[in-house]
Amino acid sequence: MQQSNTYIITFSVILTVVLGLLLSGTSQVLGPLQKEAVALDNKKQILGAVISGEEIAAMTPQEVNEYYSNRIASVVVDINGQEVTEREGVAVTAETVDIAKNYKKPAEERLYPVYIFHAEGKPEAAENYILPLYGAGLWDAIWGYVALETDMNTVGGITLAHAGETPGLGARITEPGVQQRYEGKSIYNESGELVAVEMQKGEGKDYSGDPHQVDGMSGATITAKGVNNMLKNYLSYYEAYIESKKSSSSVATL
Amino acid sequence: MSAETIEKKPAEALLSKRRKKLVTDPLIDDNPVTIQVLGICSALAVTTQMKPTLVMAIAVIFVVVMSNLLISLLRNTIPSRVRIIVQLAVVATLVTLVNEVLKAFAYDMYKELSVFVGLIITNCIVMGRLEAFALGNKPYDSILDGFGSALGYSWIILTVAFFRELLGSGAVFGIPVYDYVSGLFGPDFQLATNGLMVSPVGAFMVLGLLIWVQRTKTGYVEH
Numbered sequence: 001m002q003q004s005n006t007y008i009i010t011f012s013v014i015l016t017v018v019l020g021l022l023l024s025g026t027s028q029v030l031g032p033l034q035k036e037a038v039a040l041d042n043k044k045q046i047l048g049a050v051i052s053g054e055e056i057a058a059m060t061p062q063e064v065n066e067y068y069s070n071r072i073a074s075v076v077v078d079i080n081g082q083e084v085t086e087r088e089g090v091a092v093t094a095e096t097v098d099i100a101k102n103y104k105k106p107a108e109e110r111l112y113p114v115y116i117f118h119a120e121g122k123p124e125a126a127e128n129y130i131l132p133l134y135g136a137g138l139w140d141a142i143w144g145y146v147a148l149e150t151d152m153n154t155v156g157g158i159t160l161a162h163a164g165e166t167p168g169l170g171a172r173i174t175e176p177g178v179q180q181r182y183e184g185k186s187i188y189n190e191s192g193e194l195v196a197v198e199m200q201k202g203e204g205k206d207y208s209g210d211p212h213q214v215d216g217m218s219g220a221t222i223t224a225k226g227v228n229n230m231l232k233n234y235l236s237y238y239e240a241y242i243e244s245k246k247s248s249s250s251v252a253t254l
Numbered sequence: 255m256s257a258e259t260i261e262k263k264p265a266e267a268l269l270s271k272r273r274k275k276l277v278t279d280p281l282i283d284d285n286p287v288t289i290q291v292l293g294i295c296s297a298l299a300v301t302t303q304m305k306p307t308l309v310m311a312i313a314v315i316f317v318v319v320m321s322n323l324l325i326s327l328l329r330n331t332i333p334s335r336v337r338i339i340v341q342l343a344v345v346a347t348l349v350t351l352v353n354e355v356l357k358a359f360a361y362d363m364y365k366e367l368s369v370f371v372g373l374i375i376t377n378c379i380v381m382g383r384l385e386a387f388a389l390g391n392k393p394y395d396s397i398l399d400g401f402g403s404a405l406g407y408s409w410i411i412l413t414v415a416f417f418r419e420l421l422g423s424g425a426v427f428g429i430p431v432y433d434y435v436s437g438l439f440g441p442d443f444q445l446a447t448n449g450l451m452v453s454p455v456g457a458f459m460v461l462g463l464l465i466w467v468q469r470t471k472t473g474y475v476e477h
Contacts, residue, residue, distance in 0.1 A: 008333040015340060019347045026351055030358040037361035164369070167299075168453050 039095070043068045048159035049130050049147035050117045053176050072130075073116045073123040079108050081240030087111065099134045099143065107237055114241065117147065128156045129245065131238050135230025138222040140164035142173065142230060148187070152246040155197060158182040160227065170223030181207075181214040187235055194239055196232040199224040276398040280406035282472065287410040288465045289474060292378040296370050297411045298457040304427045306366050307415035311408035313352045313367075315401065317374050318383060321345045322400030325388040332389075341384045342375070349374045379407055414460045422451030 003011075043064055044056050059067065074094030076084045084092055094113030102110040115130035116123070128147040135142055140163035147156040160173040172178050185197045195212050203218035216224050235242070266273070286292045293314075300310045324344050325332070332340050353371050356364040364371075374380065383403050388396040419425055424432030424447045432445040450456050469475075 003333040003335070008336055011331065011333055012336060012339075015343060019343055023347060023350055026354050030354050033358035034354070034361075037358060037364075041361050041365070 040064060042095075043072075045159050045161060046072065046115050046130055046145050049145040049157045050128050070120050071117055073118055075114050075116070077112050077114060077238075077241045079110070079112070079237060079240065081238075081242075081244045084111060099132045100141065103134045110237070112238060112241070114238070115145070126150055129242075131234060133160075133230045133234045135226055135233065137162050137165045137173075137226040138170050138220075139166070142223070142226055144173075144227075144230070146182075146231065146235075148242070152242045153186050153188045155182050155185045155187065162223075165223050166220070169217065170220040172217050172220065173223060173227060178217060185214060186211040194232075194235055196228070196235050198228045198232075273395065273398055276395060277402035277405070280399075280402040281409065282406075282468070283474075285406045285410065285468070286379045286382070286403050287407055287461075288468050290382070292382060293407055294461070296373060296377060297407075297414060297461060298454045300367060300370050301411050301415040301418050301457050301460075302422065302452055303419045303425075304412065304415045306363060307411050309356070309360070309363050310367060310370065311404075311411060313349075313356075313371055314374055314377065314379070314407055315404040316352060317345065317348045318380050318400040318404040319397055320348050321380060322383055322388040322396040323393055325384050326391060326393040326396035329389050329391075337389065338381075338385075341381060345380050345384070346375050379403055410461075410464065413464060414457055417460045418451045418456050421448045422456060423447055 040061055047056055076092045076094050078084050086092055097111045097113045116126045117128040117130060119125040130145050130147045133144045133146060142162045144160035146158045149156045158179050165171040182197055187196050189195045197212055197214055199214050200216045201221050203216050205215055207213040207215055280286055287297055301307050321344050325341055383400050387399045436443045436445050
């Protein structure tokens with residue numbers, strides 16, 4: 001049976017419209033749920049920088065939200081470390097800042113959220129400062145959160161995530177074993193310069209004596225480089241804020 | 255496409271012998287993975303753990319059955335010159351639906367399976383069943399056929415995942431079996447996991463062995 005061109009075109013148009021409506025309908029219906037899921041995942045990642053993955057995995061979504069609201073306070077700062085509460089007439093909160101979108105702007109114009117992990121119910125008793133990271137891996141975006149201790153020098157923990165690194169190689173940045181290598185490292189050297197922490201090439205060496213180096217991932221040197229750049233870049237963007245916190249905490253101890 | 259015969263035949267039993275064969279054939283004798291060697295890409299990629307594999311299997315069952323049904327319903331109206339595009343559009347829509355639902359209700363799973371759910375679109379099993387069966391058969395038969403093929407795919411990837419997770423991570427469905435077993439033999443006893451099983455190479459080996467065992471049993475030879 002050979003159909004006419006008109007029939008074929010009509011059929012295609014109807015099919016396209018029906019399928020299109022179906023898809024946009026679902027996306028409309030599921031959109032809010034998906035947003036919630038993404039927000040929850042984001043909170044898990046932020047918390048992942050300060051508490052272990054198993055603890056988070058054991059929590060229900062409600063518990064995660066509760067824990068997050070009890071223990072995390074947040075501010076948004078600009079490149080000079082000044083707090084930003086509104087931009088272009090719109091109120092700014094850390095949770096609404098899209099790191100990926102900000103990444104496309106010049107560094108001076110970006111908004112920089114800071115998540116402050118504090119003792120339960122006591123926002124002034126900060127335990128960790130959690131800073132977001134964003135950069136490029138080998139294939140696609142990588143991002144994460146690094147937690148600094150209150151001395152603003154020691155790394156308390158880090159979470160790393162990726163969009164499409166090679167499974168088994170670069171994708172290993174999500175493994176707890178890799179992320180734990182950063183714990184206890186320092187981002188400032190003895191002369192007070194920001195040097196961040198660098199993942200080295202190759203794997204299996206012991207870097208426990210060096211405060212600025214961690215063991216690499218075999219076969220994933222470019223991803224590791226991406227992580228290094230991301231960490232260094234974002235720490236330098238936050239440097240003004242870090243310095244201000246540093247001086248205020250040293251004043252407090254005097 | 256031939257017009258269907260109008261002459262009345264006695265209604266076929268809901269699960270007649272022929273229909274049962276539609277479901278059972280693809281399980282062993284005409285298995286899409288081990289005999290036709292289709293859908294290998296996802297069989298390698300998602301089978302490091304049982305849980306994502308199960309979700310993947312359910313997603314494939316849903317997509318194959320639904321697309322078979324829809325194409326079979328439309329089979330007399332689909333213009334034959336654009337039938338591949340029509341099939342692709344239907345499959346792509348269904349896969350996108352699965353992806354959206356996963357994203358809304360199982361975000362962790364969505365992240366873990368990531369691109370592989372989308373790749374169901376290009377899974378040869380889906381298009382193969384549409385071309386070979388749904389275009390020329392009635393809806394109910396097409397559902398059975400699709401279900402059979404998807405089930406054949408599912409049990410293979412679940413078996414591969416079972417061995418890969420057990421040997422590679424020492425667990426089944428995330429339950430640390432190795433820890434329990436080594437606990438029985440005292441504190442010094444430890445079962446070592448095999449890192450090879452976690453990498454795609456491990457999937458090749460398990461799948462290869464599975465095909466070997468199966469072909470030894472059924473006596474199937476490729477011509």
